[in-house]
Amino acid sequence: MKATRFKALAILVLALSLVAAACGDDSGEGDTEELKVAFVHVGPTSDKGWSWAHDQGAKYLEANMDNVNVTTLESIPEGADSLRVFEDLIADGNTLIFGTSFGYMDPMLEAAAAHPEVTFLHATGYKTADNMGTYFGAAEEGRYLAGMVAGSVTETNLIGYVAAFPIPEVLRGINAFTLGAQEVNPDVTVQVVWTSTWFDPPVEGNAAQSLLDAGADVISMHQDSTAPGLAAEAAGAKWAGYNTDMEEFAPDAWLTAPVWNWGPFYLKTAEAVRAGTWTTEQYYGNMADGMVDIAPYGSSVPDDVRKLVDERKAQIISGEFSVFPATVTDQDGNQRDLGDIFAMDYFVQGVVGDPAG
């Protein structure tokens, strides 16, 4: 009895001393200079969508890197006024700045030119400098898989797609989604409604409702809020989301979603900047490197569908399967070369809507 108590005490003391040692190590690590990293988001980080996903990445960076100081600015409007936000961050001593929305491109480029000692990383853009890189990922891989799930569960064979802007990124997603849906269900039609906004819950919800009224029984989206899912849930329809796992908001409607995992990229970039090894690049992540994934399936997704999609996912990761073939049939039934997917300006066969908006 006494012996076990002693043992327990000894283990406790040992554990405590280990914790103390660990803490001591942490604070004693004075050899790395503090790295001040800033994130600038267009939406609120509570949106559970695009900005939230980036904020999760920022938190991952904070948790996995020593001596890093992360500043997060949310709801910063895009456009010319954002220049002063970047300037303020630089004045505060930040040396690595991530801008997570397209509309920061020109102001970031201007700030980068004026401050060569600061490193800038711009999500979704295409302009670079020696101290400004871009990053984005192949969401189309997740879109294709979400399309397979949606195509499998639709009964009306009409899938509604609430989409923000008619730009290559969004068209790419719609086409990949449609090709995925057609793989499992050749009769499926994807109807697109444009909202002209990334984040506007009432507009997104109304757009989803109009598609449900038109007979769609699955809603997909390229939007940042949960509103289309709420509309689908209320109508007893299904929902393929975007950005993050949003199952909790519409548990019955939830199928899956292409999701982002920015954390490892942020960590890798910050470590390279600290080590002085970072060089400018246009990083395009994918499922293989983990930047893109799909969210866990909803409870209504049948086992055989899960199995089928999981197999495809493994093939995408291994490189055996590419979501876009070299030639595709466009909306009007003409065969055409796939072309540059970063300048995609057409819909594939099976999409109803105007690719020009």
Next chain:
Amino acid sequence: MTRRFIVEPRGVADSWVKLAVPVASVVAALVLGAIFLAITGNSVIEVYAKMLKTAFGSWRGFSETLVSATPLILTGLAAAVAFKMLVWNIGGEGQLLIGAVLASGVAIMMGDNVPAVAAVVLVISAGAVGGALWAGIAAAPRVYLGTNEIITTLMLNFIAINLMNYLVFGSFSPWRDPDATQFPQGRPISDRARLPEFGELIPGLKSFLHRLDLGFVIAVVVAILIWVVLFRTPWGFGYRVAGDSAGAARYAGVKVSRTFFATFLMSGAAAGLAGGIMVAGVLGKMDPRSLELGLGFTGIIVAALARLNPVVVIPVAILLGALINSGPALQSIGVPSSTAVMLQGAILIFAVAGEFLIRNRIRRPDAVPTEVSEAEGATA
């Protein structure tokens, strides 16, 4: 015995009251903000120091404050000029945007074919014309049919927003940059149509005033001109009489409808000029994301705080510009993004409440006159 407070009209307010009440309103808003910050666990001094430092603590911050103030001076004028005449134009937002549409349209049409100074004048004038035309859509039915301009100008804001977005995001119009394939953007205008920055005119100023351009000077000059027209010309006299009493003005021979119409258009032109100056100045294109910031609505706050005085609009716009600019910087010291917005709202509410105190006094009925003046002192 309980003595209640009574409210009674002040008659003509002393000029010190007119100054003290708005200043006290801002102070009260800052005190309310301080209480809010303290409750939410922020250091009040740290927050206000950060705001002050961001907006005025460096040349760059100061120049950015003036950059933000430039459109606010003009949208503030748009509201001040209209409200004084009891023209309830709350369409400054839409008039600014249509000003930007017309200004950038003229700039794109001209290309590089017009000499620099003429090009700039044409572009920003087109902005004013655009704003006046958009206001005219609401003004004509108001004057001839008696429609409610609050509703029409408000609704026209949404049409303007959607029209601007359509031109860039929804169509391949001349306003859209054909080279921006990844995401729609406004087409850049020729450098000849751009308002010069101070630093371009006098190189030594670049490190002080950064990207501040002549638009700020134009806004200040317009404010002074409007003050002169309203307070130093016969037309301005008719305008002011009509604003106080349409009946009296009519009796005195003022053409009230015509004055009303002209005021409406002048208001719209000021807001449209703001859009034109933004396009020719900091933006260099019709960039919907940089234009749709609620500047027209903020102009109403500016006008209310400036008590509809065109010249007072200038310092008030600078103050609100500073407030807007310091908002994002607060997040870097851990304050929620909504705090600056809340402060703006608080200042508006206090300004409106202050207006009440300028028109009325609050006193206890049994008080002797000396006590009244003490109570007044406490109020201010």
